Amino acid sequence: MSHEGIRIVRGEEARRQEMLEEKLPADAVTPKKVRVMKTEGTGVEIDWKDGHQSKWSFAWLRNACPCATCHEERERTGRMPGEVRPKEQKLFMMYEAPVRPLEVTPIGKYALKFQWNDGHDSGIYAWDYLRRVCQCDVCLEQSDSE
Numbered sequence: 410m411s412h413e414g415i416r417i418v419r420g421e422e423a424r425r426q427e428m429l430e431e432k433l434p435a436d437a438v439t440p441k442k443v444r445v446m447k448t449e450g451t452g453v454e455i456d457w458k459d460g461h462q463s464k465w466s467f468a469w470l471r472n473a474c475p476c477a478t479c480h481e482e483r484e485r486t487g488r489m490p491g492e493v494r495p496k497e498q499k500l501f502m503m504y505e506a507p508v509r510p511l512e513v514t515p516i517g518k519y520a521l522k523f524q525w526n527d528g529h530d531s532g533i534y535a536w537d538y539l540r541r542v543c544q545c546d547v548c549l550e551q552s553d554s555e
């Protein structure tokens with residue numbers, strides 16, 4: 410178990426670096442269609458100009474909040490964007506309170522802003538960031554095999 414942990418941390422460190430360094434082409438970070446399933450409470454889907462289709466659940470997005478506070482908190486605890494806090498996992502099982510946005514507002518042409526039902530609303534999710542943390546099956550498989 411402890412040996413596994415060491416390997417996983419190293420892999421995440423490498424992924425973190427990749428996410429920072431890789432430059433994405435303009436078509437990969439320009440959305441063609443954005444679907445926010447607020448009523449269904451499921452998540453967000455984006456069709457990009459380069460043909461890629463991304464999706465994220467609301468719970469994932471909340472845990473990947475790019476605001477300074479959440480970012481620092483993740484850095485401190487070594488979590489990847491979207492990863493559930495160990496403490497929260499237990500809370501979710503007890504209360505089953507699903508994370509969902511009360512309001513989703515476009516910020517200019519470059520980002521989405523979420524006002525979450527837990528009161529948090531300082532995260533600005535830029536297209537570039539969202540594409541880098543794409544949670545579609547293809548991207549997940551790629552990051553798993555690394």
Ligand SMILES: [Zn+2]
Pocket residue numbers: 474475476477478479480529531532
């Ligand atoms: Zn935040």
Ligand SMILES: [Zn+2]
Pocket residue numbers: 461462463543544545546547548549
């Ligand atoms: Zn993807």
